[in-house]
Amino acid sequence: MQTAASRILLTGGSGFIGSHLTRHLLASRPQPQIVNLDLLTYCGNLSNLEDCSWQPNYRFVKGDICDEALLDQLFLDHEFDTVIHLAAESHVDRSIVNPLEFVRTNVLGTASLLQAARNHWKSSYAGKCFYHVSTDEVFGTLSDGQEAFKETTPYSPRSPYAASKAASDHLVRSFQESFGLPTKVSNCSNNYGPNQFPEKLIPLCINNILTQKPIPVYGRGDNIRDWLYVDDHVTAIDLILHRGRVGETYNIGGKCELRNIDLVRQLCQAMDQELGRPPAFSEGLIRFVEDRQGHDYRYAVDCSKVCLELQWQPSVSFAQGLRRTVQWYLENRKWVEEITSGAYQTYYERQYSLKLAGPGQIKGSAS
Numbered sequence: 001m002q003t004a005a006s007r008i009l010l011t012g013g014s015g016f017i018g019s020h021l022t023r024h025l026l027a028s029r030p031q032p033q034i035v036n037l038d039l040l041t042y043c044g045n046l047s048n049l050e051d052c053s054w055q056p057n058y059r060f061v062k063g064d065i066c067d068e069a070l071l072d073q074l075f076l077d078h079e080f081d082t083v084i085h086l087a088a089e090s091h092v093d094r095s096i097v098n099p100l101e102f103v104r105t106n107v108l109g110t111a112s113l114l115q116a117a118r119n120h121w122k123s124s125y126a127g128k129c130f131y132h133v134s135t136d137e138v139f140g141t142l143s144d145g146q147e148a149f150k151e152t153t154p155y156s157p158r159s160p161y162a163a164s165k166a167a168s169d170h171l172v173r174s175f176q177e178s179f180g181l182p183t184k185v186s187n188c189s190n191n192y193g194p195n196q197f198p199e200k201l202i203p204l205c206i207n208n209i210l211t212q213k214p215i216p217v218y219g220r221g222d223n224i225r226d227w228l229y230v231d232d233h234v235t236a237i238d239l240i241l242h243r244g245r246v247g248e249t250y251n252i253g254g255k256c257e258l259r260n261i262d263l264v265r266q267l268c269q270a271m272d273q274e275l276g277r278p279p280a281f282s283e284g285l286i287r288f289v290e291d292r293q294g295h296d297y298r299y300a301v302d303c304s305k306v307c308l309e310l311q312w313q314p315s316v317s318f319a320q321g322l323r324r325t326v327q328w329y330l331e332n333r334k335w336v337e338e339i340t341s342g343a344y345q346t347y348y349e350r351q352y353s354l355k356l357a358g359p360g361q362i363k364g365s366a367s
């Protein structure tokens with residue numbers, strides 16, 4: 001069934017992937033109306049969508065996906081036909097320090113959204129879609145030579161982050177099975193690209209190479225991840241949203257498995273070239289540090305279903321994507337500096353509370 005997706009509630013649109021997806025959908029034809037519901041936690045950054053903020057078909061709402069009254073009001077006001085759910089706590093290291101925050105946002109938040117969609121759509125599910133964006137980490141870890149994750153691979157999450165995302169996937173499926181809610185789920189491998197919060201591996205390394213600080217690599221850097229450029233994830237979501245089958249799950253991957261240490265070395269090389277430094281200059285900054293607790297060894301995604309069914313392919317090679325990412329961070333140093341200084345967290349007050357106090361322009365919970 002094709003989904004029209006004309007009135008979209010998109011959660012987490014001020015984060016990394018959400019901002020790229022929002023920009024992409026706003027440019028599509030026919031133009032959808034998009035409400036971006038985002039709590040602006042430490043990783044939400046309004047400046048990620050600064051260029052879109054004045055578009056008549058885009059609206060930002062500062063609020064919590066766990067706030068049932070707010071969700072109810074938004075559904076009443078906007079009569080959404082589509083929910084695209086990305087809002088999450090997403091950093092594995094933080095989930096090891098504070099697992100309950102992950103349970104609250106990723107599990108309770110997803111359940112609240114599902115319940116709101118069910119309440120408001122129950123009279124008619126025709127043309128409606130609840131799209132849940134998830135991760136390959138729900139499948140656990142692989143050894144060398146083991147078959148890549150398929151959609152049918154049993155879940156075996158090993159970090160609180162992965163467990164909370166697995167729980168949210170199960171909830172989505174349960175609403176499909178129990179109530180007939182039309183849902184779609186995709187599980188994607190590691191993304192990289194512009195606007196990724198600087199605590200994640202690639203932007204962290206770029207920043208440390210630039211400032212000549214040590215580059216921390218867990219263990220011996222042997223862990224393997226499958227990398228996908230963020231724009232390719234966005235095009236896959238768009239295809240699945242509009243042409244994917246209701247009730248189905250799709251794996252999305254980059255067909256690009258890399259050991260962390262090899263990725264960091266490539267990054268050092270690309271940065272040295274961009275900065276005009278001597279070859280291998282930045283590799284000297286690499287420091288092996290104590291491994292993460294329960295560090296999954298290998299992720300690999302079999303994405304043949306989305307490739308065959310929807311003719312999707314990753315279009316950006318890792319070398320191209322890495323070059324684009326490096327260039328973006330070098331050209332947008334202010335973006336990183338505002339995060340480091342905390343100035344990005346005042347953007348909401350500066351941009352919205354002061355300038356957009358007019359009626360109907362902004363709505364949010366008191367959070």
Ligand SMILES: NC(=O)c1ccc[n+]([C@@H]2O[C@H](COP(=O)([O-])OP(=O)(O)OC[C@H]3O[C@@H](n4cnc5c(N)ncnc54)[C@H](O)[C@@H]3O)[C@@H](O)[C@H]2O)c1
Pocket residue numbers: 011012013014015016017018037038039040041042043044045063064065066085086087088089090091105109133134135136165187188189190191192197
């Ligand atoms: N980054 C990856 O490599 C990757 C890979 C596969 C899947 N995913 C999934 O994609 C989604 C987006 O990931 P990302 O890397 O863009 O994350 P991100 O951390 O950059 O962004 C998350 C966004 O959610 C918002 N948010 C957090 N808690 C909220 C709440 N209670 N209410 C409303 N908004 C809230 C944050 O403010 C932020 O803008 C997540 O669901 C993640 O699990 C990410």
